[in-house]
Amino acid sequence: MLQGDSRNLPLQGLVQSLDLNRQQGTLTVRCGRIERSFALIGRSLTPITSSDRRNSVLPDALARLRILETEEYQNVLESLGNPTAPGDALIECQLLEREHAVGPLRTLLLEGVHEVFEWQAAHYSFEAGEVDRTRFLFNDPQIESALAFAVPSILMEVARREDEWARIRNTIPSRHQIYRLDCSEEAYNAIAENEIDTAGQREQIRRLLEEPRPLSSLIEEAPAAAFHLLLAVRNLIEDGHLQALTISEKEDLAERLRNKRQNGRLAAIYRSLLEDDADNHEITRRLVLLLEQRKVPHPELAELHHRLACHHGESGDQESALRSLRRRAEILVDDLDAQANLLIAVDAAGSRNEARSLRARIVEMGLQENPAVAAEAIEKTCDPGRREDLPWLEKCSELWVAADEPERAAALLRKVLEGSSNAGLPLAVLRRLARRLEAFDDKGAARWLLTADRKHRTDSERNRSLLVIGAVVLLGIAFASRGPTPSEAEASPTSPPPPSLATTPPPTPSPVQRFTAEIDIDRLVSKGLGLKKEGKYQAALDHFSTIDRSRLGPQVAHQVLQEAEKLQRYISSARSLFEQATALEVNGRIIEASRTYRRLLSEYPHSPTTAGLMVPVVLNTYPADAKVLIDGKPARVEKGILSVPAEKSVGIEVSRSGFENAREVIDARTGSRIDVFLQKIPERTISIGAQVDARPLLAGNLVITGSRNGSIEAHRISDGKLDWRHQLDGIGDALGGITRIGDRIVVVTSDAHIYSLSLKTGEPIAVRSLGEGRGLCRIAPVPNLLAASLLLVTSRGWVISLDNEDLSQEWAFAVGAIGEVAPVTTTEGVAVATSSGDILILDSSSGEERWRLPVGERVSALTSSGGQLLFGTHRGRIAACSVGSGKINWTSQLETSVSSIVEISRENFVATTVRGNLSAMVVESGKILWKRMGLSSGGTAPLLHQGILFCATADGRLNALSPRLGEVLWTFRSEGPLTAPVAAARGRVLVCDGQRRAHLLSLQLPDGGQQL
DSSP states (O other): OEEEETTTSOHHHHHHHHHHTTOOEEEEEEETTEEEEEEEETTEEEEEOOTTSOOOSHHHHHHHTTSOOHHHHHHHHHHTTOOSOHHHHHHHTTSSOHHHHHTHHHHHHHHHHHHHHTOSSOEEEEEESOOOGGGBSOOOHHHHHHTOEEHHHHHHHHHHHHHHHHHHHHHSOOHHHHHTOOSOHHHHHHHHTTOSOOHHHHHHHHHHHHSSSOHHHHHHHOGGGHHHHHHHHHHHHHHTOOTTSOHHHHHHHHHHHHHTTOHHHHHHHHHHHHHHOTTOHHHHHHHHHHHHHHTOOHHHHHHHHHHHHHHHHHHTOHHHHHHHHHHHHHHSTTOHHHHHHHHHHHHHHTOHHHHHHHHHHHHHHHTTSOHHHHHHHHHHTOOTTOGGGHHHHHHHHHHHHHTTOHHHHHHHHHHHHHHHTTTTOOHHHHHHHHHHHHTTOHHHHHHHHHHHHHHHHHHHHHHHHHHHHHHHHHHHHHHHHSOOOHHHHHHOOSOOOOOOOOOOOOOOOOHHHHHHHHHHHHHHHHHHHHHHHTTOHHHHHHHHHHSOGGGSOHHHHHHHHHHHHHHHHHHHHHHHHHHHHHHHHHTTOHHHHHHHHHHHHHHOTTOGGGTTOEEEEEEETOOTTOEEEETTEEEOEETTEEEEESSSOEEEEEEOTTEEOEEEEEOTTTOSEEEOOOEEOOSEEEEEOSOOOSOOEEETTEEEEEOTTSEEEEEETTTOOEEEEEEOSTTOOSTTEEEEETTEEEEEOTTSEEEEEETTTOOEEEEEEOOTTSOOOOSOOEEETTTTEEEEEOTTSEEEEEETTTOOEEEEEEOSOBOSOOOEEOSSOEEEEBTTSEEEEEOTTTOOEEEEEEOSSOEEEEEEETTEEEEEETTSEEEEEETTTOOEEEEEEOSSOEEEEEEOSSSEEEEEETTSOEEEEETTTOOEEEEESSOSOTTSOOEEETTEEEEEOTTSEEEEEOTTTOOEEEEEEOSSOEEEEEEEETTEEEEEETTSOEEEEEOOOOTTSOOO
16 A cells, blocks of 8 residues: 655646556545545546545535535435445435436546645545445446546646746735835834734725726736735625626636636626626526536526526527526416416417417416416417317417406407407307407497398308209209119100209208207217216217217307317316326336326326326335235335226225234325334234333343332343332332342332342342432432442432442532433433523532533433433423533424434434424434434333333324334234333334233334334
């Protein structure tokens, strides 16, 4: 292994020598707490993770792209089990796009490589040999090749940056130039310490900046003040005031900042250039691209897109103009003017479907805020002579009325009626339009009604005349084509004269014939409506399409056409939504796809696309080795995704060895996630035949229980039989709590009597009374391992320390009223919470108060972890303070009162609320990792045993959770409610039911508990 220091040999020198010798291996560079690792393979340098896979340049790049913050990145990787290729894992979770990986992310990773070469005090080491492939950020060959940066290019860029920085250093004025150091050293020190007023110099600089001259000439004229001048210009850049620079200087400065990727200052330069020249469309385009990366406030970006759209429209580039208007409309979703401009452009481009959806949105927005703008846009994009635009023009007239401009509404209706004369609209539509006009112009509406009726009668008479003429012509042709019969041929050997083509009217149908035809038409229409009523929309559409509307009257024909159009729109919309859901499912976005399928089923239940539809459903808490049956038939589950039929509710059955089968009913129309709880089958359940009034204790091979009548019993874990029993003297009870110290157990009664009993036989070893005036004991004693003592808390606010051996009192301290929170032993002393809202730290050896923290709320939970004191209040506040000083490090808020806090690892803990909700949080920051609702009884604390978190519920369910992810591994259901999992040892969990009886569940817990 080759090791060195950048002060002795620069890093670029090392990399150059390794590249010349064609070395291959792992390069590690450290600077303080920062560590970066690179793989040197084939004259290329690739960023990789550190040896412990905790440090890499990837999280910094993701944070700068605002994709994931560093803490979110770490939490995601921990939830995924710290995969070997974190980049591929992020792409698989759809947190990172492949285009970002080979685009902006690659640029930032390369910038991170360049920054490593700029470290001044770096230590490096190079280990030759094969590179560990598990340390690569991406395993995808395409992305991996894109992130393999050529060593010669890196070295050239590093050299260019050093030369540029050297030129910058040469242009910086010296201290003699800045402060005119022709004076004494004392004067210089006074100036450096700002004891001498330099306001005169700064005033001179301000006047120079106000002059309309180039910055270079100002620096030449005032070399002594050049440093202040440059500093002032830098402040002006950061504040956005660049009036002192010329346009050419701004462009040069922008080019330099763009090469150095200083996007914040570059955006300020671009804005200043646009203030000087608003028609500089190239600068506008660059600023748009820059702001799209930085996610700046939307109004500014929308205005820039509007400028680009105007420029593209003037230059004839309609496609680019339409693209800019679309982006502006996406940014200003609720801006009616942006949507209206997009509608005009889309209509000019000929996109009918997009224009139709935009019109619907504009009508909805116009009825709420600005109907005049919406009406103007719709009127511009609709043609009165086009039949499909008629409904939009009617909506437009309603918008003009809502805008309090009835004249515009009347003019629009007149234009529609004039255009409708050439559109061949039915009489009913013309009459409806005329009635709308009647509200504004009575005479005009009457004239249009009369004209419509006259036109209809004329058209009907002309159609009848043409029908009669056609019938006569056909009849004549038929007679002419018919040959003579034999009798006619004998009687008249010569051919008869041709029949006369007189225009005689056809025979008038009889009333019976007319009535029969009307009945047939009604049957045809009724059949289609019946199919629609039965939900057979496709069959109804096919039926209406086969009807010959020429045989129908105007009103009936219009009704048939309208029904057919409605059915066609319904089926088309359903098909579009189905294709959208299918695309989401193909791309792996199952939750969104399931949501879209449910929307399809709820909004379009009669669509033909729903026939035989299979909807993906996510199975929560689903074990990989379980078998799934749907209505008794085997089903396939891939990555926790199950496809269920949408036509009906189905029964799902999940089976696994060692568990009882779980049965659920799934309705694809209502849910996209299903909680499948596999019930654990205990190897053996042992009921302890004793009344349990105090919290029982697992000690060795025994279960120790205590009752109100003072009976202390020990039952064997193997069979639950009684091993020994001890009756406390007098009327003592065991409600003060039971704890174990070595080979003894300590029982405290509620009236402050302490009994030390042998764990093997139950014989008393020592008995002590705290005396009168100390109050009652309702909290179990807490062993203080640091001081080899036992801590008791009484109802009158006394904290008492007793010796472990003879139970003699070591010290006592009165802290005031104490709630129901047990004291906590820490490295700094004993932490006690008072009912008045204070937390105290008492010295373990003397009981003296070290510090007091006024919380201001009643503390309901208290524990210590990682050098911090974690506490929760009855108002849902949860916080962490330093054990040494009591300083609050962080505070968080839960939805309701905190009932318990349990440490699940050195870094994390779980807080339980009175509603039974669990929240896993980080000890150092209070960040919530996961939440689960209703998995624990409100007043009980979870239990961590062998890597499994046990929680009991009031409905008799014992839930086993993964502490890392919060997933329910399995559940056990008892016959009655469970109060809490009170203890666990050797693969057995001790629970208590509502009848004050204890049960031992042998659950075959493996070591580590994570392989269930």
